[in-house]
Amino acid sequence: MYLYCPRHKLYSTPIYHSQKAVVTASHNTDPMATYAPLWLSTSPSTLSSPFPRVGRSFTWLASPKPQQVLYKRLSNSRASCIFRKDSERFDGLRTKGNGSKDGAGETDKTEEKSTSTPSGPVSSNMTEKTGEKSTSTPSGPVSSNKTETTGEKSTSTPSEPVSSNKTEKTGEKSTSTPSEPVSSTKTEKTGEKSTSTPSEPVSSNKTEKTMEKSTSTPSEPVSSSKTEKTGEKSTSTPSEPVSSNKTEKVTIPPPEPITSKKTEKDVFETEEKLAESLAKYVADLSKTYTKTGGFFNVVLSGGTLIRSLRKLSEPPYVNSIEWSKWRVFWVDERVVPRDHIDSNYKIALDGLLSRVPILLRNVYPINDSLLDEAAADDYEARLKRLVNNRVIDTSPDSGFPVFDLILLGMGPDGHVASLFPRHALLKETQNWVAYLDDSPKHPPKRITFTFPVINSSENIAFVVCGFSHADAVHRALESGEDSVVKLPVQMISPQGQVKWFLDKDAASKLKKLI
Ligand SMILES: O=C(O)[C@H](O)[C@@H](O)[C@H](O)[C@H](O)COP(=O)(O)O
Numbered sequence: 160m161y162l163y164c165p166r167h168k169l170y171s172t173p174i175y176h177s178q179k180a181v182v183t184a185s186h187n188t189d190p191m192a193t194y195a196p197l198w199l200s201t202s203p204s205t206l207s208s209p210f211p212r213v214g215r216s217f218t219w220l221a222s223p224k225p226q227q228v229l230y231k232r233l234s235n236s237r238a239s240c241i242f243r244k245d246s247e248r249f250d251g252l253r254t255k256g257n258g259s260k261d262g263a264g265e266t267d268k269t270e271e272k273s274t275s276t277p278s279g280p281v282s283s284n285m286t287e288k289t290g291e292k293s294t295s296t297p298s299g300p301v302s303s304n305k306t307e308t309t310g311e312k313s314t315s316t317p318s319e320p321v322s323s324n325k326t327e328k329t330g331e332k333s334t335s336t337p338s339e340p341v342s343s344t345k346t347e348k349t350g351e352k353s354t355s356t357p358s359e360p361v362s363s364n365k366t367e368k369t370m371e372k373s374t375s376t377p378s379e380p381v382s383s384s385k386t387e388k389t390g391e392k393s394t395s396t397p398s399e400p401v402s403s404n405k406t407e408k409v410t411i412p413p414p415e416p417i418t419s420k421k422t423e424k425d426v427f428e429t430e431e432k433l434a435e436s437l438a439k440y441v442a443d444l445s446k447t448y449t450k451t452g453g454f455f456n457v458v459l460s461g462g463t464l465i466r467s468l469r470k471l472s473e474p475p476y477v478n479s480i481e482w483s484k485w486r487v488f489w490v491d492e493r494v495v496p497r498d499h500i501d502s503n504y505k506i507a508l509d510g511l512l513s514r515v516p517i518l519l520r521n522v523y524p525i526n527d528s529l530l531d532e533a534a535a536d537d538y539e540a541r542l543k544r545l546v547n548n549r550v551i552d553t554s555p556d557s558g559f560p561v562f563d564l565i566l567l568g569m570g571p572d573g574h575v576a577s578l579f580p581r582h583a584l585l586k587e588t589q590n591w592v593a594y595l596d597d598s599p600k601h602p603p604k605r606i607t608f609t610f611p612v613i614n615s616s617e618n619i620a621f622v623v624c625g626f627s628h629a630d631a632v633h634r635a636l637e638s639g640e641d642s643v644v645k646l647p648v649q650m651i652s653p654q655g656q657v658k659w660f661l662d663k664d665a666a667s668k669l670k671k672l673i
Contacts, residue, residue, distance in 0.1 A: 449481040487523065563617050574647050
């Protein structure tokens, strides 16, 4: 099923059978503003009845084979339909950039070419391939595809044009079932349901490095438990046509009613077993996001997290993961030179990235020639260029960047990233990246993602080991809404999935294990 705007000869998102849509109001500057799309009951030649007016809802008819999906799923389970000319590529698509020097941290010349660096939250049109239906709960992309528009230049000779208007991701869902945890908890909250089908294994990405064959079998976490919470989620849509000076979008609730955002926690007997399960989780997500050409935008923390990711640099994952499709960012970073012992980039490079065939060009450390606030501003501007070039998704709701996976540690005081208890940055709601020079954890000067960015992530995984974290883990997972002063970790409430990887010590003060 397509939406079609006869006035602008624009096709739109193919819609699945029985989906409902509501046309909301639009900016009159928007080429689609004046007209809601005309429904195509079968193919462009047989247009269905005149299109509904703004504000009315209507049901998609039977669905012919969709061509291209052009919508971004909104965080509250609506998807805004963004049309494109049936014969034209996306405007703003870059031809293959001349790229920049390979190597981590080199400014990507094509990044620089983007004309605008959005000031606040960014909304951008995205290419979306069909998100195939899944029956399972979302852990993979809610629906996020990115047109590859920057010269994502590989360090190896690209076998195909590095940048094209090729779409990169399908809304595929991982079929990952983590190795049986001894305990894991699933908390159901209202959220969004992905509708992608379980992904098939991607072709393995042969690594240039040979590693000893690992004989380890996926680990058995100590315990796991699932609890269900339900809640209403508003999918408010304008009841009245809104004045014509707003952006008109077709908002499409998902084919099925929204379901739950899950918080899972797996507890493992040892850190070794945690590391094995964490590697499988990350590899499964990578497979989901990189299937049929998508990229996997991963965000790392500092601290002991990297050590727990070590299994990714061993077979089978070092060979099976499509590392060339990984892009790596940092949720926080110390404002020190990249080769400094305190640098999270150095920790990750030494502990993981130098051991896997990742393209260093797809690794985005901070610009270590900048100090203080400038380092944060620069990283934020860089992210916005990548968003503008459709390398990173944005949440159509909030305009903040949407990463596929953010891997977080947590301090004993409940800090996450470099967001510390009672710090002013906990209240930051506009900037994507903030600077602080009073970190209670050494070193004092850092940059950090803010909560709006962290909470826009499609998947968040906490990796926490050690008895010293047990109190904060208990407060994060069991203190509920009643705690007067929230720890930073309690302010993590993403639209996507949250999974906790805990060793027994860190989970030792949890009441509900099974
Ligand atoms: O740059 C940092 O320091 C980290 O990003 C920080 O947020 C870390 O993840 C926690 O402090 C947990 O650190 P440990 O895992 O070492 O306890």
